[in-house]
Amino acid sequence: MASSVPVETELKLRIPATAPFPSHLAALGFQEIQPPQPERSDLWDRDGSLRAQESALRLRRYAGQARLTWKGPRIPDALLKVRPELETAVADAEAMEGILRALGFTPVLRLEKVRAVWRREGLEACLDETPFGCYLELEGAPPAIHAAMDALGLDPGQAEPRSYPELYQAHGLGTLTPPR
Helix, strand or coil, X not given: CCCCCCEEEEEEEEECCXXXXXXXXXXXXCEEEEEEEEEEEEEEECCCHHHHCCCEEEEEEECCEEEEEEECCCECCCCCEEEEEEEEEECCHHHHHHHHHHCCCEEEEEEEEEEEEEXXXXXXXXXXXXXXXXXXXXXXXXXXXXXXXXXXXXXXXXXXXXXXXXXXXXXXXXXXXXXX
């Protein structure tokens, strides 16, 4: 039986501040699912093999939960970030770290930000405050992303094509550990 890997489609937009956006999102029918709170994500790799495949393995701690996520190589798109993605809840983040280490993985980058999550049917919006600025991420089907971007008065020129790990590196806030 063939299985297909789900694909994540998102757009990250640089915004001057997150403060105005809760009311804008509410006006568009979004509901706040998680209020702003700290998020910590650790990227893991084994001898650079995931990075060489343009993939990522992330253990995220947010809102009292932990999730393990694999992201595959990007699928070309002029504006959106499109990647295969598999994700699962993890009951015990420390045990998961032990499993990853036992399998030869090591943490290579830590990312910290404050995130609020908003949703409406077919679309998720995340308001992120990072050490290098504020961002709005829209995740869902491309037409819904474009419609929300237009309704919020955001310009495609505000799109940030780089991932958070790339941005952390660009701002000298994190470095990927070289393979052993």
